[in-house]
Amino acid sequence: GQNIDQPTEMTATEGAIVQINCTYQTSGFNGLFWYQQHAGEAPTFLSYNVLDGLEEKGRFSSFLSRSKGYSYLLLKELQMKDSASYLCAVMDSNYQLIWGAGTKLIIKP
Amino acid sequence: NAGVTQTPKFRVLKTGQSMTLLCAQDMNHEYMYWYRQDPGMGLRLIHYSVGEGTTAKGEVPDGYNVSRLKKQNFLLGLESAAPSQTSVYFCASQPKEQETQYFGPGTRLLVL
Numbered sequence: 001g002q003n004i005d006q007p008t009e010m011t012a013t014e015g016a017i018v019q020i021n022c023t024y025q026t027s028g029f030n031g032l033f034w035y036q037q038h039a040g041e042a043p044t045f046l047s048y049n050v051l052d053g054l055e056e057k058g059r060f061s062s063f064l065s066r067s068k069g070y071s072y073l074l075l076k077e078l079q080m081k082d083s084a085s086y087l088c089a090v091m092d093s094n095y096q097l098i099w100g101a102g103t104k105l106i107i108k109p
Numbered sequence: 110n111a112g113v114t115q116t117p118k119f120r121v122l123k124t125g126q127s128m129t130l131l132c133a134q135d136m137n138h139e140y141m142y143w144y145r146q147d148p149g150m151g152l153r154l155i156h157y158s159v160g161e162g163t164t165a166k167g168e169v170p171d172g173y174n175v176s177r178l179k180k181q182n183f184l185l186g187l188e189s190a191a192p193s194q195t196s197v198y199f200c201a202s203q204p205k206e207q208e209t210q211y212f213g214p215g216t217r218l219l220v221l
C-alpha cells in the first residue's frame with residue numbers, strides 16, 4: 001500500500017529552527033510537495049522537489065532523498081505566523097497526490 | 110483573479126437529504142479535484158477530472174457523484190447524506206499533470 005508518515009505535532013520557539021520530516025512508500029514517484037495549512041483555511045503550496053537535494057525559498061527549505069524515501073521541511077527564524085499544519089504529499093505513478101496526515105507546528109514565544 | 114471558489118462555505122444536512130457543492134476556478138486549469146479532510150487523516154481524493162466532460166473515481170468515491178460540464182466548474186453531489194459524510198470538503202485545480210494544485214477555501218458539512 002501507499003503510505004506517508006510525518007509527526008503529528010511539534011513545538012518550537014519563536015526565532016528558532018525546526019525540521020519536519022516526511023517518509024513515504026508509494027507506487028511510483030513524480031515529485032514531493034509541501035503545503036502549509038492554517039487552522040480553518042485551505043492548504044497553500046510551499047515547495048516541490050522531484051530531484052534529490054535541497055531547494056531553498058527564503059526562510060523555508062525542502063530536502064529530498066528518493067533512495068531513502070525521505071524528505072524534510074526546514075523552517076528558519078520561526079515567526080508566530082508559522083503556527084500551522086504542514087502537509088507532505090507525494091505524486092505517485094498515476095500523477096495522483098498521496099497525502100500525509102499533516103504535522104501541527106506550535107510556535108511558542 | 111478569484112482563483113478557486115467554493116459554495117456554500119458551511120451547510121447542515123439531515124440524514125437522507127441531498128445537496129450539491131460547487132467549485133469554480135478562473136485560471137483555465139485542466140485538472141480539478143474533490144477531497145475530504147477529516148481529523149487525524151490526510152486529504153482523501155473523492156473524484157477528479159482531467160478535462161471538461163471527464164470524471165474519474167478517487168480513493169473514496171462511494172456516496173458521491175460529480176460532473177464537469179464546463180471547464181471552470183466541478184460539482185460534487187451527495188444524493189443521500191449520511192453522518193459519515195460529515196467533513197470538510199476541499200476543491201483543487203491544477204494547470205496540467207505534475208503541477209501544483211491550488212485549493213479553494215473549503216466547505217464544512219455537518220450531517221445530523
